[in-house]
Amino acid sequence: MGKNLFQKVWDAHTVGILADGRTQLFIGTHLIHEVTSPQAFGMLRDLGLKVKFPQRTFATVDHIVPTIDQDAPQDPLAAEMMQALRQNADDFDVTYFDLASGKQGIVHVVGPEQGITQPGTTIACGDSHTATHGAFGAIAFGIGTTQVRDVLASQTIALAPVKVRRIEVNGDLRPGVYAKDVILHIIRLLGAKGGIGYAYEYAGDVFDRMSMEERMTVCNMSIEGGARCGYVNPDAKTIAYLHGRPYVDMTDFNTTASRWLSFASDADAHFDDVVKINAAEIEPTVTWGISPDHGISISENIPDPATAGTLLEKESIDEALAYMKLAAGTPIKGVKIDVAFIGSCTNGRISDFREVAKYIQGHKVAAGVKAIVVPGSQIVAIQCEQEGLPKIFTDAGFEWRGAGCSMCLAMNPDKLVGDQLCASSSNRNFKGRQGSPTGRTILMSPVMVAAAAINGCISDARELFHLENPANVA
Amino acid sequence: MALDPVTQVSGRAVFIPGNDIDTDRIIPARFMKCVTFDGLGEFAFYDVRFDSNTGEKTNHPLNDPRFAGASILVAGVNFGCGSSREHAPQSLKKYGFTGVIAESFAEIFFGNSTTLAMPCVIATAADVATLRSLIENDATTTVTIDVENLRVRTSCGLSVPVSMADSAREALVSGRWDPIQELLDNDAAIHARARELYYV
Ligand code: SF4
Numbered sequence: 178m179g180k181n182l183f184q185k186v187w188d189a190h191t192v193g194i195l196a197d198g199r200t201q202l203f204i205g206t207h208l209i210h211e212v213t214s215p216q217a218f219g220m221l222r223d224l225g226l227k228v229k230f231p232q233r234t235f236a237t238v239d240h241i242v243p244t245i246d247q248d249a250p251q252d253p254l255a256a257e258m259m260q261a262l263r264q265n266a267d268d269f270d271v272t273y274f275d276l277a278s279g280k281q282g283i284v285h286v287v288g289p290e291q292g293i294t295q296p297g298t299t300i301a302c303g304d305s306h307t308a309t310h311g312a313f314g315a316i317a318f319g320i321g322t323t324q325v326r327d328v329l330a331s332q333t334i335a336l337a338p339v340k341v342r343r344i345e346v347n348g349d350l351r352p353g354v355y356a357k358d359v360i361l362h363i364i365r366l367l368g369a370k371g372g373i374g375y376a377y378e379y380a381g382d383v384f385d386r387m388s389m390e391e392r393m394t395v396c397n398m399s400i401e402g403g404a405r406c407g408y409v410n411p412d413a414k415t416i417a418y419l420h421g422r423p424y425v426d427m428t429d430f431n432t433t434a435s436r437w438l439s440f441a442s443d444a445d446a447h448f449d450d451v452v453k454i455n456a457a458e459i460e461p462t463v464t465w466g467i468s469p470d471h472g473i474s475i476s477e478n479i480p481d482p483a484t485a486g487t488l489l490e491k492e493s494i495d496e497a498l499a500y501m502k503l504a505a506g507t508p509i510k511g512v513k514i515d516v517a518f519i520g521s522c523t524n525g526r527i528s529d530f531r532e533v534a535k536y537i538q539g540h541k542v543a544a545g546v547k548a549i550v551v552p553g554s555q556i557v558a559i560q561c562e563q564e565g566l567p568k569i570f571t572d573a574g575f576e577w578r579g580a581g582c583s584m585c586l587a588m589n590p591d592k593l594v595g596d597q598l599c600a601s602s603s604n605r606n607f608k609g610r611q612g613s614p615t616g617r618t619i620l621m622s623p624v625m626v627a628a629a630a631i632n633g634c635i636s637d638a639r640e641l642f643h644l645e646n647p648a649n650v651a
Numbered sequence: 652m653a654l655d656p657v658t659q660v661s662g663r664a665v666f667i668p669g670n671d672i673d674t675d676r677i678i679p680a681r682f683m684k685c686v687t688f689d690g691l692g693e694f695a696f697y698d699v700r701f702d703s704n705t706g707e708k709t710n711h712p713l714n715d716p717r718f719a720g721a722s723i724l725v726a727g728v729n730f731g732c733g734s735s736r737e738h739a740p741q742s743l744k745k746y747g748f749t750g751v752i753a754e755s756f757a758e759i760f761f762g763n764s765t766t767l768a769m770p771c772v773i774a775t776a777a778d779v780a781t782l783r784s785l786i787e788n789d790a791t792t793t794v795t796i797d798v799e800n801l802r803v804r805t806s807c808g809l810s811v812p813v814s815m816a817d818s819a820r821e822a823l824v825s826g827r828w829d830p831i832q833e834l835l836d837n838d839a840a841i842h843a844r845a846r847e848l849y850y851v
Contacts, residue, residue, distance in 0.1 A: 192844045197827055215687070229841070335834065373755060400733075586734075608676060
């Protein structure tokens with residue numbers, strides 16, 4: 178029997194088996210940011226250790242960077258964290274894409290765009306959305322700060338392998354249905370804890386047709402489905418995307434490319450579980466509650482606790498509706514919004530902004546709605562400028578900002594205030610996630626966020642923008 | 652590096668209601684603006700312990716004087732989901748928790764906690780419900796997580812089986828919960844592996 182990609186990559190990176198039975202796994206690429214790394218460097222200093230493979234760690238600053246006047250945070254704690262990363266990168270000889278480099282951005286946008294993210298590799302970062310890099314056929318997962326220390330000191334971590342669930346989505350996506358809807362739908366079906374103990378392999382013709390950026394959107398939210406990581410098998414698109422990127426060695430690229438492809442799951446590979454989904458059933462999906470699996474299609478009503486199957490389910494709907502201040506059994510469409518956010522490591526890439534810009538010309542953000550657009554990296558920002566996108570957004574009444582995580586988790590000045598409700602292209606709708614302890618988040622695709630911004634309420638983008646052609650999945 | 656084996660932890664317990672308690676809930680992101688983990692304890696569950704408008708204490712169980720000083724946390728399904736932030740188990744540990752019993756755990760949280768020598772064991776929904784009513788009826792009940800024998804016992808005589816990944820149990824009871832020394836000891840194997848990986 179053949180092997181799946183997870184097994185191939187795992188085997189290729191196994192250093193040995195530890196006394197407690199876990200695998201000592203070699204981490205080929207280590208990404209770090211300012212929030213979860215300073216304590217790890219502190220531990221390293223306390224133990225008198227060095228970074229074993231400094232050329233395999235790459236740093237950038239994203240979570241606390243302001244999106245207005247990026248390099249001048251008003252918050253002294255933010256300035257201290259940025260300074261600490263600078264110091265650690267210097268002291269330990271680690272590559273740092275800082276603000277002045279022109280390459281700074283959200284770590285999960287920077288890795289792929291620099292070509293650091295490559296098929297058949299292991300990638301770890303003190304950040305759960307490291308799963309994003311799985312779009313390239315890498316085994317990429319989030320780790321804790323003590324493990325960041327382990328990777329710095331030994332380039333390895335202790336980890337037990339997980340099972341692999343293949344999620345096949347076949348058929349044609351309907352017009353106005355995006356990669357974001359696909360993953361929100363998967364999480365709705367399998368649950369926020371459905372993936373515990375698993376890596377997700379996304380397969381089938383929907384993922385085959387997706388661009389690399391769309392695959393990143395899907396893999397990004399694997400963690401919201403509880404999976405340790407998610408991946409798409411590398412193919413010709415993966416290779417075309419990486420060709421010529423700064424960290425891709427172009428000497429004998431053909432050999433490299435065939436090596437990459439060899440990591441794809443074998444045709445007769447074993448999977449611990451297989452789930453099949455019909456693409457035609459997926460609708461534009463939005464969340465209504467406080468967990469990413471609280472998803473419904475835009476035309477559905479908000480769940481009614483009275484129809485819950487179990488007491489636990491009823492309690493969880495009650496809790497979510499009380500927090501969200503939404504009425505049971507009523508349409509989600511038409512719920513008034515205060516803020517619209519387009520950005521994050523889920524949907525802050527060039528294709529996201531291009532797609533939205535196609536539809537918003539001639540429209541205006543509704544009065545009273547604050548709408549902000551935040552490119553995922555400085556390189557994405559420059560690309561947008563070259564294509565004239567910022568003007569399209571600002572003409573329509575959106576604010577155009579500098580690169581960073583921004584309102585995805587609000588460790589910077591971009592925050593919800595009070596119980597503001599935000600239509601957001603990010604990945605988490607947890608209580609308080611967007612910076613206000615009572616702030617409310619509804620997750621959706623960037624085009625749906627734009628529609629909500631323009632109508633001032635949760636809307637069906639297909640109606641507003643007359644989306645008739647199949648979603649662009651070139 | 653000789654570490655203390657963690658064979659059991661015990662103390663009074665508190666039940667935190669709700670499923671899918673995420674790490675943003677355990678430690679809100681704004682408290683992560685720090686370059687050390689010191690001082691995180693006081694911010695554990697901050698936004699559910701204090702009313703955001705008034706700053707007043709809420710009726711959260713951690714504000715209930717009966718549960719003051721509790722060191723065992725009991726919770727529902729998918730505890731610790733969301734962000735990988737080690738700040739979450741660090742804040743729980745610094746708050747004074749020594750172990751967690753839940754119906755299930757998110758994996759990164761589980762791994763982070765094990766590395767901090769804070770055992771996380773899985774109990775059935777029925778046993779969690781029983782534990783909950785025991786500690787809510789009598790907050791002086793002592794709850795023991797027996798890591799070695801994978802049981803949870805209470806001072807009132809309850810004894811139920813719990814589960815935990817073999818590797819984590821082994822790491823805790825043998826005092827290898829922080830693997831750094833073992834990882835470093837395999838230096839030759841690490842370099843051999845690196846040489847075989849074309850891209851390193
Ligand atoms: S954009 Fe959001 S989810 Fe992504 S790395 Fe930043 S804070 Fe985390």
